Amino acid sequence: MKKQNRVLYLLSVILLLSCATTNRSGEDQNEKLALADPYILYHEDRYYAYGTSTDEGFEVYYSDNLNEWKRHSDMLLKKEDSFGEKWFWAPEVYYRESNATFYLFYSAEEHICVATSDSPLGPFKQHVKKPMRTEKGIDSSLFIDDDGTPYVYFVRFTNGNVIWVAELEDDWETIKEETLTMCLETSDAGWETSLGKVNEGASVIKKEGIYYMLYSANDFRSQDYGVGYAMATSPLGPWRKQSGNPILQNPKNGLVGTGHGAYFTDKMGDEKYVFHSHYDQQKVAPRLLHIVDMKIGDQTVTVNENTIRSPIKVK
Numbered sequence: 001m002k003k004q005n006r007v008l009y010l011l012s013v014i015l016l017l018s019c020a021t022t023n024r025s026g027e028d029q030n031e032k033l034a035l036a037d038p039y040i041l042y043h044e045d046r047y048y049a050y051g052t053s054t055d056e057g058f059e060v061y062y063s064d065n066l067n068e069w070k071r072h073s074d075m076l077l078k079k080e081d082s083f084g085e086k087w088f089w090a091p092e093v094y095y096r097e098s099n100a101t102f103y104l105f106y107s108a109e110e111h112i113c114v115a116t117s118d119s120p121l122g123p124f125k126q127h128v129k130k131p132m133r134t135e136k137g138i139d140s141s142l143f144i145d146d147d148g149t150p151y152v153y154f155v156r157f158t159n160g161n162v163i164w165v166a167e168l169e170d171d172w173e174t175i176k177e178e179t180l181t182m183c184l185e186t187s188d189a190g191w192e193t194s195l196g197k198v199n200e201g202a203s204v205i206k207k208e209g210i211y212y213m214l215y216s217a218n219d220f221r222s223q224d225y226g227v228g229y230a231m232a233t234s235p236l237g238p239w240r241k242q243s244g245n246p247i248l249q250n251p252k253n254g255l256v257g258t259g260h261g262a263y264f265t266d267k268m269g270d271e272k273y274v275f276h277s278h279y280d281q282q283k284v285a286p287r288l289l290h291i292v293d294m295k296i297g298d299q300t301v302t303v304n305e306n307t308i309r310s311p312i313k314v315k
Contacts, residue, residue, distance in 0.1 A: 031312045033061065033069055036220075036276045036287035037090040037139070037201065039262045040066075041120055047266075048120045049311075050076065050091040050104075051276070051289065057082065058091045058106065060121055061313070066266065066291060068314045076122040077104060077115055083129045084108030090139045090201070092262065093120055096172065103172055105140040105152070112140040112154050114173045132175055137164075141262070142172070143204040143235060151235050153183065153202040153213070160186055160197025163215060165236060181236045184215055191246045195222035201260035204235070205296055211235055212296055214273070216259035217246070221284050223256035224249060227275065229301045244300070248275065248292070251305040255290065256281055263294065271295055273303065 035051025049061040060076040061069040091106040104115045104124040111131030115124035140154040150168040167179040186197040196219035203214040211232045226249025230239040261275030273294040276287040293307040
């Protein structure tokens, strides 16, 4: 082979290898689970993942091992079965044993809503197509106290994004307006003020008489979007943000825009936190789902960044 031809051949091989590497990388990235504002329900030995993904409603994925997820063939919630036509955000699903019903808390057109189903796969429907409140709000999350009292935590736009709480009626769908109480608004902490006045994505857990609230701060479009926690001795507060914040922000594995997740325990009883990140360091969307080990207790919340994993979609 002549020298010139050999050079051209080598250059073509290098180009092909480069393209192949790029394609493989793109395929790997595209196989990751693209769900923002994620929530995981564990029910009857199976995991279900919900999140923000489409303006047509919500999708649902299921898994037996937290690593490989399959998309259910039907939508979890279609917009024709819901209040609102767009902006379907932050779904969370809870099971109530007393009536064998699943409740979907979510936002549509910046209003908090509840729909019900007899399956964690749906379909969920709002039988009365109206939001829980006429005032705008997002990021609703249910908490049931030891005495059975239900509470809903959500964001009101009262000075930026501010986390509030209210007690619910026994139907889990009606807010007791007289109990409406502010929990958290953006503090002067430097880690919370990179972009916008935002506290959102509340997830509340109770342990040994202490209430822990996981929350996210900064605008979700910021690479500094992150997670902190606050504590209280009552579900209505007062809530105290902790000096160890943030517990998850710009982790050492290179993820950015990490936040708006939810606490859950796996089938072994181990504590986990599911959250989203930006697609990569150049693009925000589609945001990707990740899971990390978490420990809560002794008035401390810790995240083990070494355990962050990025589940994939399988057929």
